Amino acid sequence: MVTKPISPRTMGRLPIYYRYLEDLQRLGVERISSDQLAQRIGITGSQLRQDLSAFGQFGHHGLGYHVGPLLERVSELLGLKQPHRLVLVGAGNLGRAVASYAGFARRGVRIGRIFDVDPQLIGTEIAGVPVAPMRDLGAYLASEHIDVGIIATPAASAQETADILVAGGVRAIWNFAPLRLTVPDRVLVEHTHIIDSLLHLSLRLHMQE
Amino acid sequence: MVTKPISPRTMGRLPIYYRYLEDLQRLGVERISSDQLAQRIGITGSQLRQDLSAFGQFGHHGLGYHVGPLLERVSELLGLKQPHRLVLVGAGNLGRAVASYAGFARRGVRIGRIFDVDPQLIGTEIAGVPVAPMRDLGAYLASEHIDVGIIATPAASAQETADILVAGGVRAIWNFAPLRLTVPDRVLVEHTHIIDSLLHLSLRLHMQE
Numbered sequence: 001m002v003t004k005p006i007s008p009r010t011m012g013r014l015p016i017y018y019r020y021l022e023d024l025q026r027l028g029v030e031r032i033s034s035d036q037l038a039q040r041i042g043i044t045g046s047q048l049r050q051d052l053s054a055f056g057q058f059g060h061h062g063l064g065y066h067v068g069p070l071l072e073r074v075s076e077l078l079g080l081k082q083p084h085r086l087v088l089v090g091a092g093n094l095g096r097a098v099a100s101y102a103g104f105a106r107r108g109v110r111i112g113r114i115f116d117v118d119p120q121l122i123g124t125e126i127a128g129v130p131v132a133p134m135r136d137l138g139a140y141l142a143s144e145h146i147d148v149g150i151i152a153t154p155a156a157s158a159q160e161t162a163d164i165l166v167a168g169g170v171r172a173i174w175n176f177a178p179l180r181l182t183v184p185d186r187v188l189v190e191h192t193h194i195i196d197s198l199l200h201l202s203l204r205l206h207m208q209e
Numbered sequence: 210m211v212t213k214p215i216s217p218r219t220m221g222r223l224p225i226y227y228r229y230l231e232d233l234q235r236l237g238v239e240r241i242s243s244d245q246l247a248q249r250i251g252i253t254g255s256q257l258r259q260d261l262s263a264f265g266q267f268g269h270h271g272l273g274y275h276v277g278p279l280l281e282r283v284s285e286l287l288g289l290k291q292p293h294r295l296v297l298v299g300a301g302n303l304g305r306a307v308a309s310y311a312g313f314a315r316r317g318v319r320i321g322r323i324f325d326v327d328p329q330l331i332g333t334e335i336a337g338v339p340v341a342p343m344r345d346l347g348a349y350l351a352s353e354h355i356d357v358g359i360i361a362t363p364a365a366s367a368q369e370t371a372d373i374l375v376a377g378g379v380r381a382i383w384n385f386a387p388l389r390l391t392v393p394d395r396v397l398v399e400h401t402h403i404i405d406s407l408l409h410l411s412l413r414l415h416m417q418e
Contacts, residue, residue, distance in 0.1 A: 011416070015408040023389065078408055079415025093306035100302055103387060103404050147414065172414055174406065178312060180232065188417070190410040192403065195312050197383065199224040199287060201399040205356065205381055206288025207220070208397070 006054045006077065013051065014078050016041055021071040031064040075107075083108035085145060086174075089161045090152035091116040091131050094176055098152055100127045111150070113140060117157075137161075141168025148172045155179040215263045215286065222260065223287050225250055230280040240273040284316075292317035294354060295383075298370045299361035300325040300340050303385055307361055309336045320359070322349060326366075346370075350377025357381045364388040 020040050024032060038048040052065070055073050075081055088099055088111050099111055114131045116122065121131045132140065140146075141164070149165035151158050151173060158177035165173055172188040175181055181189055229249050233241060247257040261274070264282050284290055297308055297320050308320055323335055326343045333340050341349065349355075350373070358374035360367050360382060367386035374382055381397040384390055390398055 011412065014412060015405060018408060019402075019404070077415075079411045080408075082415075084411065084414070093302055093309055097302035097306050098403065101403055104407075107404075107407070109407065148410065171417070172410055174410055188410065188413050190406050190413070192406040194307065194310055194401065195228070195316075196224060197399050197401040198313075198316070198318065199227060199289075201357065201381055201383055201397065202288045202293065203220065203223060204397050204399070205293070206286075206291075208380070 010051045010054050011077075013041060013043070014074055017051075017074045018071070018078060018080075021067055021074060024067045025071055030067055032067055033064040037065060080107050083110060084147050086111045086148045086150055087137070087140065087146050087165075087170075088114045088129075088150040088152060089116070089134070089137065089165070090150075090154075090157075090177075091118065091121045091126060092152065092154075095150075095152035096126055098150060098176065099129055112144060112146065115140075137164050138168060141165070141170070146170055148174055150174045150176070151181075152176045219260045219263050220286075222250060222252070223283055226260075226283045227280070227287060227289075230276055230283060233276045234280055239276055241276055242273040246274060289316050292319060293356050295320045295357045295359055296346070296349065296355050296374075296379075297323045297338075297359040297361060298325070298343070298346065298374070299363075299366075299386075300327065300330045300335060301361065301363075304359075304361035305335055307359060307385065308338055321353060321355065324349075346373050347377060350374070350379070355379055357383055359383045359385070360390075361385045 034045060034048055038045050041048065043051070055070070055077065086109060088095055091099070091114050095114065095116070099114060104111070111129050114126055114129050115134045115137045116131055117134045122133050124131050146168065147170065149161075149168075149170040149172075151161050151165075153161050155177050158175065158179045159181060162173055162175070162181045162183055166183050166187055170187065172190065173181065173183060174190045174192065176192050178193055178195060183189055243254060243257055247254050250257065252260070264279070264286065295318060297304055300308070300323050304323065304325070308323060313320070320338050323338050323340045324343045324346045325331065325340055330340045331342050355377065356379065358370075358377075358379040358381075360370050360374075362370050364386050367384065367388045368390060371382055371384075371390045371392055375392050375396055379396065381399065382390065382392060383399045383401065385401050387402055387404060392398055
């Protein structure tokens, strides 16, 4: 497959393509017109053609595009084809919600183990994943190859948890705790903070008044 | 207080100011230098002075800015000074995590009631908020003035829930369900989708390889 180099702008649109195409596939739609695709992604027809030529070849302008192969290619570009190995720290409500998230398995995401300090939880399973004591996290990371550590602890334990994850060699931390983490530059941090959405919503409501 | 009209760009930076100033206040910092503030917000000194003059008057360039009053003003501009009244639909793991979120009370956010279909949960309390049967949601909305409905149901019930919330007069929906909702233009929708963060993280890891 001959492809052009992909621009940062096109890269930035990949998650939007992914989610839209996945919705279409779930609804059984096999083809999508270029007009509708461009409109949903929020770009012009000419930008769409540039994106698609960077992805490869997925149908003809007039006939529309094949949803399945296009979704496969976008997944590949997003790095979803190499399964990620994760650990989750924190088995409270948020941790349980993350562990139970149905969309992970389908996307090659596997949480290997959950760690917590609560003796009541240790030895149980959440969504089929065993909960181990927090003190075993370091040894687990030393023996398994883990890409990503998910932090769903209270803010007060988040930095300490990040330090253990970093020492254990994770490449990225996905942080749900409401705290800015300090980690070496080589470690990626993705924040998912409930409060950011609330601030946006409040601002949008306020501006409407 | 004489203020200039606030540009959309400055508006868009308000959540960043808010989170940084709030962190500072929690750490007991009373003053912040203009250089450090500009650097953390990710803008130039001249943009910072423009922002600050739009907010009002909060200290002098040479002496730094007062964290407390500046945070108050940013909160006011974000609409956090008028308390929002919310209902939460869905008392599963994610719903429980949202209801238990400690940052809400501090920010004037009050969840009035939680609704669920599970008879085991009805009549219980989560973080002090009573759980009521889903069939009572419409009547509750008709009798209370609710601004925002939070949807933390499975995807399959999300649209139906949104329809009830819209009919009940909410101005905004905060949607945690992995589904794009169809609502009238007048109703704001804020999406918080775990999967978006995962896609970003996967993309960033992949680009690093």
